[in-house]
Amino acid sequence: MAEWFEETFGIDVFQDRFQAKGTSKGNTLRGFVEVAEPRLVAQVLRGLWAYRCSREGCTEPDPKREAELKSWINKFTSELEQASALSLEESFRDFSGDTTLPKLRASIAADLIAENPEVAIDRVQTYCVKRFRTLLAERGVKSDPKAPLHALFGAYGKALKDEGAVSEYALPTLRVQHKLYEGLNSARNNRSFAHDNDLLEVSEAQFIVDTVLASLAFIERIEAARRPTQL
Structure with a gap:
């Protein structure tokens, strides 16, 4: 057995x-x-x-x-x-014609379902980079190809603030999320399979992933509310 x-x-x-x-x-x-x-x-x-x-x-x-x-x-x-508590479909979207995206999403889902968040960390970070670059491009905001994840999120958060897309009550939370993505970027570089690293403890990796999932789901709700005004 x-x-x-x-x-x-x-x-x-x-x-x-x-x-x-x-x-x-x-x-x-x-x-x-x-x-x-x-x-x-x-x-x-x-x-x-x-x-x-x-x-x-x-x-x-x-x-x-x-x-x-x-x-x-x-x-x-x-x-x-x-009955699954994982909000994968709400957080990880097929948002572009990028042919690598379905494989990336499937790989992340497989590891999270298998309860291996420490293995998924580097691909979660890759997904977030792709997503925020796309969200900035949709707004006509150019991003440096070498910009780290938290810088991309910072530019996206500024765009949301300028658009008035979030209330004064949610803005402090966005500032906290900037630190979240900075931490995810650091974890990817120093404690994931992206390099020859010792992996994060499972509980720590799960905490980071859970928080990122909640953040991405919130962002997708913002974007869904924004789309009708673009028609």
Whole structure:
């Protein structure tokens, strides 16, 4: 079981956080289902179902019963995906014709769903650079190709202020977000796979990613409200 989880999903399934109900294989699996990111649980359950169906003598002899079980697993995994707390679609958008963007978004999603935020940090930073460059270009604001992420966000935040796109109550939050993107840029350069670095602790990387996700989702809501006035 440990080998299957490691080889198929890169997961140490017998880590302590999955064993609150006990250390047996059944209890460990139950703990994993309760604790892990729902989309990851859905992927694992589909993988386990496929493995089970590939084993001789493991399927139900009654075709009707087998169909009922298949229907249940499909329904349950679909519900898990809908229950995910990750706001990936709200934060990471397909905003241009850049052919690398779908692959970048898919790679970020795969690592975040697999609960590897420390691995995703460098690509999250790359996405943010692309997004803010595009948002500035849409406003006719030129950006230095060598400008760091936080400088791009600073220029974007100034554009929002000049447009009156955010209220006086949100402006202080934008100033705080400038430091957020400066921190993300530093983490990417010094604590990610972008270079030969020691990775961030998972909890720290998750905190940074969660905060960036919330910021990007807010920005996308601002941009969505702005578009009708451009028609």
